Amino acid sequence: MIQVHNVTKRFGDFVALDDVSIDVPDGSLTALLGPSGSGKSTLLRVIAGLEQPDHGEVEVGGEAATHLPAQKRDVGFVFQHYAAFKHMTVRDNVAFGLTIRKRPKDHVKSKVDELLELVGLAGFQNRYPAQLSGGQRQRMALARALAIEPRVLLLDEPFGALDANVRADLRAWLRRLHDEVHVTTVLVTHDQEEAMEVAGNLVVLRDGRVEQTGSPRDVYDHPANDFVMGFIGPVSRLDGALVRPHDLLLSDEPVDGAEEAMVARVVHLGFEVRVELVRTGGEEVVAQLTKAEADTLELRDGAIVWLRSPLPRDPGVGVVGKTRDAVG
Amino acid sequence: MARLTLRVVALGYLGALLVVPVAVVFYRTFENGLGAVWDSVTTPAAISAFWLTLEVALIAVPLNAIFGVLAALALVRGRFPGKRLFDALIDLPFAVSPIVVGLALLLVWGVDGWFGGLGVQVIFSVPGIVLATIFVSLPFVAREVAPVLREIGDEQEQAAATLGANGWQTFRRVTLPAIRWGLVYGVVLATARAIGEFGAVSVVSGKIAGETETLTLLVEKRFQNFDLAGAYAASALLAAIALVTLAAMTILNRRREEST
Ligand SMILES: Nc1ncnc2c1ncn2[C@@H]1O[C@H](COP(=O)(O)OP(=O)(O)O)[C@@H](O)[C@H]1O
Ligand SMILES: [Mg+2]
DSSP: OEEEEEEEEEETTEEEEEEEEEEEOTTOEEEEEOOTTSSHHHHHHHHHTSSOOSEEEEEETTEEOTTSOGGGSOEEEEOTTOOOOTTSOHHHHHHHHHHHTTOOHHHHHHHHHHHHHHTTOTTOTTOOGGGSOHHHHHHHHHHHHHHTOOSEEEEESTTTTSOHHHHHHHHHHHHHHHHHHOOEEEEEESOHHHHHHHOSEEEEEETTEEEEEEOHHHHHHSOSSHHHHHHHSOOEEETTEEEOGGGOEEESSOOTTOEEEEEEEEEEETTEEEEEEEETTSOEEEEEEEHHHHHHHTOOTTOEEEEEOOOOSSTTTOHHHHHHHHHO | OHHHHHHHHHHHHHIIIIIHHHHHHHHHHHTTOHHHHHHHHSSHHHHHHHHHHHHHHHHHHHHHHHHHHHHHHHHHHOOOTTHHHHHHHHTHHHHSOHHHHHHHHHHHHSTTSTTGGGOOOOTTSHHHHHHHHHHHTSHHHHHHHHHHHHHHOSHHHHHHHHTTOOHHHHIIIIIHHHHHHHHHHHHHHHHHHHHHOOHHHHHHHOOOTTTTOOHHHHHHHHHHTTOHHHHHHHHHHHHHHHHHHHHHHHHHHHHHHHHO
16 A cells, blocks of 8 residues: 655756645555656655655555655566666566575575566576567566565556557556556556556646546546546537537437537548537537447538537536536 | 878878887887897886886776766766866866976975975875876776766666665666776776876976886986987887777777677
């Protein structure tokens, strides 16, 4: 378990973290999600002890850690650019934390072999990092971090430097690995899709503040504000309010509460169809339908349809109602 | 055509200014046969000068290696007030003429100097030569190691810390291996400078034959005394040391490029 209480961190005059508090439950995989520069890495580094907060407390595994140096925190940290020890073999890299702890040689050897098996690098023991691909280097870095049996595993954009295919593979792999090892994990990413796919918990950051926390589904369905809504998925704007394009309703005849709009373009993306509409005032809106829905409507460029925005799904906390109030 | 001309000019320049003079030293040295050379580099004064030069280098270079690594770490990893000034100060020995260094040491440690009353014999003895040599060969290691440290960044060191390594363990197992070629290269350069230093040493040594006379001072003395053959022989010894250093640097440079 990790608890961060009211942490503030400044770099000179710049406030990188502004009174941030989060709870990371035991055994969870939590994603810190936010645009670049929002303070995700700084928060992760404060948890690891690589950065000292100006205010606030950090607890790791129920133990006060604010004043513990990184080397005493028992956290596994994985860097975006691997931070592999270049002059050491894969075996020595993974064994590093254990040799520092003066574990017996045969124990180290079997532990290293076991971990390399786990991350799919069995047989690579005697290679040097320069002889591995980016994805392999990152898996080695993960094995190195896991070797010390850390209380928590902290990953800073671990797949950020890899190309799209490898990224997708490693995401799925990390998910499975977490199901197997169950170590409390915090993953930093600016990619909402990655966060939604891998994490069981999201913490959305902006400008050094926590905007919202919750499960991916919660945050997607009930975003706390326009920023979260826009960051976590596609949005359309209707009279100043944000709606999900797939929540917009279209029909080919007048309905109660609907308005006329003209189809400007229909984009077929396989199962999904994106419809670009122009409203009577000239405002453009994008709606998203399934292929079947689009087929029944027989949409053509220039056709007139009736457009209705959805009812608030959750009266009282409804997104549309709330954002409308906020916008005016 | 233009490139060929350029090459000829460059080679001609190097040849006339560097290669020919060094070659002539060797030629003149061995002109009168090996026996004469052997005799003049094995006189008691020559042997003593050789060992003194070695001894001074063996004290000055390790001290500068340690200082150089610490200074590079402070410059690249440290955050402290006056860092820019410290950075500039390290280059002072490159900027100040060696003869000025010698005079300055005389002012500080001489009989009438600030520390002259301490009762330690520094000027006109080995400690003075060591001090002068440390001064002139000080920047090399720091200047070779600092860019390497900057290039490797601090993520490997941070990774080591999260894995439980303390400061010393991180230095020993992660930082030092990463900077080793830069360090060795700096040490080679500092050694060459230490062995070849003349100006600063000449002011503080007192030039007592068999006691405070280094190889460069011996060359000068023989030259002044019209013992040209002897001067050439001692010069050839110094030049040979320099050539070995050059060869070592070339090999190390190749190793360094391969390892990155
Ligand atoms: N060591 C530092 N010195 C000065 N500014 C920093 C430092 N580290 C981070 N920052 C600043 O703090 C802000 C947050 O950085 P970071 O936590 O790395 O963001 P993220 O990981 O979300 O992209 C950025 O504006 C960055 O420039
Ligand atoms: Mg970051």
